[in-house]
Amino acid sequence: MTNLDSRIAALASSFAERMPGERAAIANALSAGDRDTLIDRAHKLAGIAGMFGRSDIGTAALELEQRLLASTDYVEETERLLDLLERR
Template sequence: MDHLRAKMDALSARFAGQAEQHRAELAEACKARDCDAVIVKAHKLAGIAPMFGYTDIGEAALALEEAAESGEVYDAEAARLDSLLADLQA
C-alpha cells in the first residue's frame, strides 16, 4: 500500500507541475473562442484532477465544460479554473 501511495503522490505532484501548461492551453483556447478546445481541455481536467485530490479544480473544470457546451459565455468559469491552477504553482 505504501508503494501505491507513493505512486499517487508522485502523479499528484506531476499534475501540479503541469498547471502552467494547462493554464496556457486553456488561455489560448479561450482567447481564440475555440469552444471545442475549451470543452476538450476542461473535460480532461474535470476527470483527472479529482483523482489526485484536486476536487475544486475538477468542479471548476466541469463548470467550464458545461458552460461552453451550452453556448453560454464562460469567462467567469475560465477565470475561476485559471485561478485554481495558478494556486498550484504557488
C-alpha cells in the first residue's frame, strides 16, 4: 500500500467514524425544524460521501438539499438519509 493509499484509507475511516455524529446533528435539526443546519449538513455530505465509496449517502443528501432549497416537503428525504447514515 502506498503512502497515498494509506492516507485515503485513513480519511475514509475518519469519514465513517463521523457518521453517528452527522446522523445525530441531522436528526436534531429535523426535530427543531432547523432548515439552515439541514441544508448545510446535506450539502457537505452530498459533496464528500461519494469520494469515500458512499454514493448512496451523497445522492440522498443531494436530494434532501434540493428539497430544502425548493421549500418542498423534506421529511421523507431526511428520514432516508438518516437511515443510510445509521447503516454506516
